[in-house]
Amino acid sequence: MPYIDFNQxxxxxxxxxxxxxxxxxxxxxxxxxxxxxxxxxxxxxxAFYNDSEQxxxxxxxxxxxxxxxxxxxxxxxxxxxxxxxxxSIAGCVRDIEIRLREAHANCRxxxxxxxxxxxxxxxxLYYYGGFGFxxxxxxxxxxxxxxxxxxxxxxxxxxxxxKIASGALTPKQAARHxxxxxxxxxxxxxxxxxxxxxxDPVQAGDRFLLCSDGLYNELSDEVLQxxxxxxEVQEAVKALVxxxxxxxxxxxxxxxxxxxxxx
Numbered sequence: 174m175p176y177i178d179f180n181q182x183x184x185x186x187x188x189x190x191x192x193x194x195x196x197x198x199x200x201x202x203x204x205x206x207x208x209x210x211x212x213x214x215x216x217x218x219x220a221f222y223n224d225s226e227q228x229x230x231x232x233x234x235x236x237x238x239x240x241x242x243x244x245x246x247x248x249x250x251x252x253x254x255x256x257x258x259x260x261s262i263a264g265c266v267r268d269i270e271i272r273l274r275e276a277h278a279n280c281r282x283x284x285x286x287x288x289x290x291x292x293x294x295x296x297x298l299y300y301y302g303g304f305g306f307x308x309x310x311x312x313x314x315x316x317x318x319x320x321x322x323x324x325x326x327x328x329x330x331x332x333x334x335x336k337i338a339s340g341a342l343t344p345k346q347a348a349r350h351x352x353x354x355x356x357x358x359x360x361x362x363x364x365x366x367x368x369x370x371x372x373d374p375v376q377a378g379d380r381f382l383l384c385s386d387g388l389y390n391e392l393s394d395e396v397l398q399x400x401x402x403x404x405e406v407q408e409a410v411k412a413l414v415x416x417x418x419x420x421x422x423x424x425x426x427x428x429x430x431x432x433x434x435x436x
Contacts, residue, residue: 280361377435
């Protein structure tokens with residue numbers, strides 16, 4: 174759905190109460206995260222948040238074209254440390270949105286006197302009431318592996334993706350286009366932060382991958398799917414990052430693998 178529609182979330186809450194939606198106790202979460210500077214960059218501008226107890230995970234990629242990308246991604250990740258769980262879906266989503274808007278303001282106001290701008294992508298997964306909620310801005314991604322089928326759950330906020338949507342480019346053309354990594358949204362860059370939100374019921378056995386573009390740019394969807402189907406979360410995340418390094422590691426690489434186990 175476009176941006177965050179709180180009226181829709183209130184309706185979802187009412188529907189959940191009526192249908193007695195699955196509670197958070199029905200899923201046991203296991204996750205592992207890994208970040209690597211790669212083989213070319215000198216500074217790791219990626220950061221992550223990994224909290225299976227809260228059911229909250231996030232990847233942030235500081236924008237390499239701007240100053241102090243590592244600072245920006247750190248500000249974004251810090252926002253999740255201050256998250257306070259509310260008693261409703263809308264309340265939880267609003268709290269996360271508020272935290273990210275604070276991070277946005279922090280990034281915009283930092284280093285102003287030096288004439289520098291800082292910015293970061295964000296892609297987050299949050300579990301509440303049987304649903305996985307996705308928040309994102311930029312081109313960090315969330316994938317889901319369900320029944321051995323890999324699905325991209327987020328849509329890149331890039332000029333190239335907009336050209337795909339308008340029919341000006343095919344996905345294959347867009348991958349090689351100069352605008353492939355020109356962001357249309359990010360934390361800290363534009364005057365207003367526009368987050369996208371989507372949600373879907375979680376099924377026991379789902380495996381999620383949150384990652385920066387340094388991972389998926391090096392690996393095809395077929396390779397991502399193959400590596401995600403193997404091993405425990407620790408093994409899978411290491412295999413993914415190692416493979417991206419083997420393929421060149423031309424950017425910082427960050428991945429979180431998250432398993433939803435039934436109880």
